[in-house]
Amino acid sequence: LRNKYLGQIEAATDEAALENVRIAALGKKGEISLQMRELGKMSPEERQVAGPALNALKADLNDALAGQKQRLSDTALENRLAGEWADVSLSPRPAHQGTLHPISKVTEEVMAIFAELGFGVAEGPQIENDWYNFDSLNIPPEHPSRQEMDTFYMSLPEGANRPPHVLRTHTSPVQVRHLEAHGAPCRIIAPGRVYRADYDQTHTPMFHQVEGLAIDTDISMANLKWTLEEFCRVFFEIDDIELRFRASHFPFTEPSAEVDIRCSWEGGQLKIGEGDDWLEILGSGMVHPQVLTNAGIDPKVYQGFAFGMGIDRITMLKYGIPDLRAFFDSDLRWLRHYGFSA
């Protein structure tokens, strides 16, 4: 009996099998339990021999069961550790990493360069009202530039008794908002999204501008010119960068100038600093006295310059990307090619 059960215990390969052996031997109806019950029917002499023998057998089997149980759980643990083994010296598997969109990268660069020149950063809402997007900037309701801007108007809830809001057509409203809130003197840039219903190789309905505004008591057009040239030198990393200041008109600046940069489009490739083409990158001028007045600044004391530069345009130029529309196609292959690691 002893050998039979000790053998079975040793042969048990998992806890369930072990438990079956225990029940067969020591369970309520187990073979040994039944024999214990037989002790009552024996003569005292017989019982004196069989009793201690059975008790010893029972104790031995219990020991053997406990021992085997421990061995089984040790092996289970060893197997688990072996299965979960990790080689920490292996090189990591390549994971797909996101990249910075060229526009984000360039916006950061622009902010950093102007920070060196002493310009802080301001922001304004993308959904603007008529006053900030137009009137405060000296663009009255019947002014032709309201039509020229291809404005997106927000639809009004039924019965609304107010002029509709617009998606801002430029970052210039931030000029007035910032001066109202912080007064003069000031030196800020305001990067952000702007919207116009327009679509071709160099125009998308949503694009990015960075507004610049410098207001103080002794600012002239010469400061504007130096600031823009200095910015372009650093940004494009070209020492003798060629800018073309073209006389222009904006209702909110007087005088006004548009600025182009020399480039070539040869063979579908856009290259900066060479060739006979010019790409317009910004509008600028001396802030109109009426705009200062609208922002609560006294134009007899203060004057200054402003500019609005196309971030997408300067990104195309810097990285030789000929079609603006690719910026917003969300083509992962394009984004991986032109993207920057964070």
Ligand code: PHE
């Ligand atoms: N807001 C003008 C535009 O979007 C650019 C501009 C800004 C011109 C500031 C002059 C001064 O075209």
